[in-house]
Amino acid sequence: MTLLQIAALAGVAIGGGAVVVATNPLRQTLVLSVYGMALTMLFFVFQAPDVALSEIVVSTVGLPVMILLALRKVREHEQERREEKQ
Amino acid sequence: MSRKARLVLFAVAAAGFGVVLVYGLAGLPAFGDYKGVYGNVINGLGVTVRHATDLVTALNFDIRAFDTLGEEFILFASVLGVVLILREMREEQQRPAQEESEEHTFSGASEALRALSLGVIPGLLVIGVYIVVHGQLTPGGGFQGGVILAAGPLAVFLAGRYLRMKIVAPHTLVEIGEAAGAAGYVLVGFGGLVFAGVFLKNFLPLGATGHLLSGGQLAVASVAVGLEVSGAFVIAFSEFLDQAIAVRGGPES
Numbered sequence A: 001m002t003l004l005q006i007a008a009l010a011g012v013a014i015g016g017g018a019v020v021v022a023t024n025p026l027r028q029t030l031v032l033s034v035y036g037m038a039l040t041m042l043f044f045v046f047q048a049p050d051v052a053l054s055e056i057v058v059s060t061v062g063l064p065v066m067i068l069l070a071l072r073k074v075r076e077h078e079q080e081r082r083e084e085k086q
Numbered sequence B: 001m002s003r004k005a006r007l008v009l010f011a012v013a014a015a016g017f018g019v020v021l022v023y024g025l026a027g028l029p030a031f032g033d034y035k036g037v038y039g040n041v042i043n044g045l046g047v048t049v050r051h052a053t054d055l056v057t058a059l060n061f062d063i064r065a066f067d068t069l070g071e072e073f074i075l076f077a078s079v080l081g082v083v084l085i086l087r088e089m090r091e092e093q094q095r096p097a098q099e100e101s102e103e104h105t106f107s108g109a110s111e112a113l114r115a116l117s118l119g120v121i122p123g124l125l126v127i128g129v130y131i132v133v134h135g136q137l138t139p140g141g142g143f144q145g146g147v148i149l150a151a152g153p154l155a156v157f158l159a160g161r162y163l164r165m166k167i168v169a170p171h172t173l174v175e176i177g178e179a180a181g182a183a184g185y186v187l188v189g190f191g192g193l194v195f196a197g198v199f200l201k202n203f204l205p206l207g208a209t210g211h212l213l214s215g216g217q218l219a220v221a222s223v224a225v226g227l228e229v230s231g232a233f234v235i236a237f238s239e240f241l242d243q244a245i246a247v248r249g250g251p252e253s
Helices: A003-021 A025-045 A049-085 B003-026 B038-050 B055-063 B065-092 B097-103 B111-133 B142-158 B162-168 B171-195 B217-246
Strands: none
Touching (some): B055 B217, B065 B171, B065 B217, B171 B217
16 A cells, blocks of 8 residues: 555545534535545545546535535525514 | 433444454455456456447446446436426426516626636536547546536536526526437447347447547447436536525425
8 A cells, every 4th residue: 555545545534524523514515525525536546537537526516516505495494484483 | 212222222233333344354355456357357358349448438338338327317317306396396486587687697606706617617618528528548438527517507607697507508408418318328229239139239330449439339328428417417406506596485485
């Protein structure tokens, strides 16, 4: 195992932990995206460039967009419910 | 269930999982010591028999093309589900027309984000097309390139042009593209059935190894998947955007 591979594994371990620790969903989405980049590096240094490409497009484009738009919708809901109460 | 009972249950389950995990890890081959036969066979066949230099794409779109057919239709069906549910909700709660016109620009975009988004659009399109059509030569293929292509219209939205995104990628065109991609893959399969006797078997000339037009039907199948995936992601993005921007409230409001 090369030094680069150890560094990539450590990056994934730290990134995965960071996603769990983040409590604010908005912040968590961005941390998840960074974690996806760490996974991409992992696949790349372990010589799986096809998987790395799939990971980078899903974790930096597909997933965060859908989570962020869903979060916006949830916020709108909460705001309306608060207005109804007042 | 009380907190104590839950902890006991967790401790038992974690101990059992730990034992199985350690036992399994102990039996693994050493790091980098590949003992499989399948991979070596593919490495031997891919270049000589299929004229494809990226063996992962050769595996996805030729040797195990039937699996990819199933995966493609999983994506197709899930996007269909998103459209069915979200459009039903949208028709009931569309915002009034005059209010909508103000919403068509994404007001949250800063000048820097707009400039950057406009700048990356040509790059995204070029990289997306490159990755789709070079699937048989270099890493990548229909799926990866398709998602990159779908990011193009998304960048138009990020540039502050929600309405323009609808003009760049009109619903009907994107839907036709997605359906044509899904149907194209099946048609490639039927081509094999008609001209070579087996579903999804190669029936096109293989071409010279390393050239753009090589690999026979697997290159065509990769392009079909690229069309399907980019269409599917654009539809999903635009349905989610419509929900977040054009539709107010939720089902119970």
